Amino acid sequence: MLALHAHRYYVLDDPQIPDAEYDRLFQELQAIEAAHPELLTADSPTQRVIGQVLPGLRPVRHAVPMLSIDTETDTTPEGARKFDARVRSALKLDEAAPSVEYAAELKFDGLAMNLRYESGVLVLAATRGDGETGEDVTQNIRTIGQIPLRLIGVDAPVLEVRGEVYMRRDHFERLNDQQREKGEKTYVNPRNTAAGAVRQLDPAATATRPLSFFAYGLGEVQGWEVPATHAGILDAFAAMGLPVSADRAVVQGAEGLIEFHVAMGAKRDALPFDIDGVVYKVDSRALQQQLGFKTREPRWAVAHKYPAQEQMTVVRDIDIQVGRTGKLTPVAKLEPVFVGGTTVSNATLHNEDATRRKDVRIGDTVIVRRAGDVIPEVVGVVLDRRPADVGEPLDLYKRLGGKCPICGSAIAREEGEVDWRCSGGLFCPAQRKQAILHFAQRRALDVEGLGDKLVDQLVDAGVIRTLPDLFKLGLASLNALDRMGDKSAQNLLANLEKSKRTTLARFLYGLGIRHVGETTAKDLARHFGALDRLMDASLEHLLDVPDVGPIVASSVRTFFDQPHNREVVEQLRAAGVSWGESDGAPEASAPKPLAGKVVVLTGTLPTLSRDQAKDLLEAAGAKVTGSVSKKTDWVVAGAEAGSKLDKARELGIAVLGEDELLALLAAPG
């Protein structure tokens, strides 16, 4: 079993179980063999360094064997102390002796590579293979832009540089995006993708996969004076034009190692590539020689691991959750598993397409990833472990009978979109808080003092269920809330009262109809003039509105087709929310002195806020845009105006101050 996984991992670059699971099995086997030596066989995976030469790539014997390194799986600071204690005892240092100096660096999660430079020129690149013999991958390695084909300032007959070829996480995601676009299989993780790319038989195939490299050690050397410390070697590498990670340090003793372990652990998720630990090396080469080797590993180095970010577990069920915006997300309910430092029992499957593409089903064994604060996700299925009674592929519509699991409204998926959504909008409890906050925000009804904490409290206490409930609030229910004094309760009620007098555009925007932003709300209000005309408008009629296309039109139609939504609108009107409506056909327009003008605002104006200036300009018929172009008529600039002002000057566009703007607005059209 273990041998099979080892073969998949090292030889085929296509593991079926996470590394942590392999490590666990390996350690289990080691423990069994230690307890029952009679069971130990010569071909046990514990008895050799695994990795074979692939048929097709030329075998290369390493001039100096490529060793492996001891792994400290105790991820606590104790792991570093144990290593320091082993080193000190091997060097016969007593407690009074000064602390040992270590070079601390990252443990990159890729594959080891030996780069052979002769007279400064790259002549051979070989994988580690079994440590004695690797594979010639020179052609492929030449496609990696980061690897110099000639070293700077080196003419030594032989200089072998060892390091790790890896794939950055963003490059990996981009590659998978491309695979999805092509409808091809996505890759499971950056490490295996990098390993697979390096061992391609066709260098052109390698070149399409973005690889990177970090140097961390030496192989054979002839005619080059090796620096006295490991840190010195890395500095020399950097000077030769080789990529060396900047996240390295020379530290003193166990405490220095621990500090590095903690610091890099905190930084781990912000790094653009995966690491599975840090590596400590005795810095002095003289001491390294004194310490020497065990069978395969140097005594002067250790890899100190971090908790694994991927683990294997079983999917018990697949739930569909409704988000604050009505988005329906399939979530795998898992057999709890310890991953990335916490116990995880839910992992997102993102959407129906992703679930089907990965073919995740109830009963499957899956690999779960949790990196830092990112929500845990299911990376893939371990198909080998699929039970005979596994569930059906996910059909979200069928699973839900076409209805939102929270409010029972119809669910819908727009063309070209991956997400199913609940159409309940204002009515759906899952969307309640979001809907209320949106309605109350400054650019909608503008209820001052109704922020997210208060909305949380009001909804959680069951005081507010739908938008109209806002206007039923009384002093008693507000005073009952935590931290709500009499004064602030009264202020809120006054603000609510004030907010009732609004505009049709603000009201429409506040309803939170999908795809109806502020500008579209204004367009709709201007075109229809009255809410009832808009609510009853046919699709064709909606499409008559300038700047309204089929997506917006159908979203407006769907919204007002839901009886719940109409009810909310009626109740809001009954509560006294009102605006001026034009009763004839389209709103009769007030004089618009700036009609057709395109204006950009930048910097801080002396008295007007950005929103006030925008409202004034729009009321006068101008269009306010975000970036300066040849179409811009004026740029209104205040203090600390930046690149937009430069751009205006460059294009010769008129720049106005606040006074000039106010003068323009006051001028008769």
Ligand code: IVH
């Ligand atoms: S030094 C004699 N340094 O981890 C020491 N290895 O088993 C040889 N690795 O195969 C390795 N980052 O692929 C070293 N900073 C680092 C490393 C590193 C990753 C890998 C390497 C090696 C394995 C250790």
